[in-house]
Amino acid sequence: DVKVTQSSRYLVKRTGEKVFLECVQDMDHENMFWYRQDPGLGLRLIYFSYDVKMKEKGDIPEGYSVSREKKERFSLILESASTNQTSMYLCASGTTGLYGYTFGSGTRLTVV
Amino acid sequence: ILNVEQSPQSLHVQEGDSTNFTCSFPSSNFYALHWYRWETAKSPEALFVMTLNGDEKKKGRISATLNTKEGYSYLYIKGSQPEDSATYLCAFKAYNQGGKLIFGQGTELSVKP
Numbered sequence: 001d002v003k004v005t006q007s008s009r010y011l012v013k014r015t016g017e018k019v020f021l022e023c024v025q026d027m028d029h030e031n032m033f034w035y036r037q038d039p040g041l042g043l044r045l046i047y048f049s050y051d052v053k054m055k056e057k058g059d060i061p062e063g064y065s066v067s068r069e070k071k072e073r074f075s076l077i078l079e080s081a082s083t084n085q086t087s088m089y090l091c092a093s094g095t096t097g098l099y100g101y102t103f104g105s106g107t108r109l110t111v112v
Numbered sequence: 113i114l115n116v117e118q119s120p121q122s123l124h125v126q127e128g129d130s131t132n133f134t135c136s137f138p139s140s141n142f143y144a145l146h147w148y149r150w151e152t153a154k155s156p157e158a159l160f161v162m163t164l165n166g167d168e169k170k171k172g173r174i175s176a177t178l179n180t181k182e183g184y185s186y187l188y189i190k191g192s193q194p195e196d197s198a199t200y201l202c203a204f205k206a207y208n209q210g211g212k213l214i215f216g217q218g219t220e221l222s223v224k225p
Contacts, residue, residue, distance in 0.1 A: 043201065098205075
């Protein structure tokens with residue numbers, strides 16, 4: 001069964017901390033994505049990557065960075081966590097063809 | 113900026129009611145339209161991928177139609193059940209955007225027994 005695995009289901013961090021959210025896929029997909037989901041706003045794209053060591057900004061990249069050193073792993077980094085980054089974070093992977101994404105189960109991050 | 117709109121934002125129905133939601137997307141550069149179902153505490157699950165104007169897809173009591181010329185898709189649920197309660201997301205894929213999907217805000221469906 002194909003999988004996208006996010007390292008944590010729930011996280012609580014303090015303001016100012018550096019936070020790492022990890023995502024690993026086992027489908028050999030070239031594309032990987034990080035979204036956040038907030039009530040009434042839907043899924044908003046933070047960053048995505050089409051290949052190893054490549055990254056592109058999505059719609060709301062401010063306050064975030066990413067790392068893709070290996071094809072299967074895509075990390076989201078909150079450089080200095082703030083309370084407005086409290087959200088549900090979803091990782092997804094996919095291909096360039098017709099098909100959509102496979103999603104991870106999400107990480108609910110609370111910044112206090 | 114590519115914009116995908118879904119309506120209504122939320123819907124509350126009784127068990128047995130039939131319901132439908134709308135997804136509006138850009139009519140130019142169309143490549144594919146995806147529907148996902150997202151239950152609380154689970155990952156979004158793919159329902160349909162639609163590519164051709166006039167496409168109709170069906171999965172049990174759920175069906176979807178596609179009009180690429182006017183830029184909309186409808187999702188129908190016949191005889192809603194409490195287990196249909198979820199957020200339904202549509203996502204648009206354009207020819208020139210690589211593998212990127214543009215998501216709507218979702219329609220949150222609640223079915224009361």
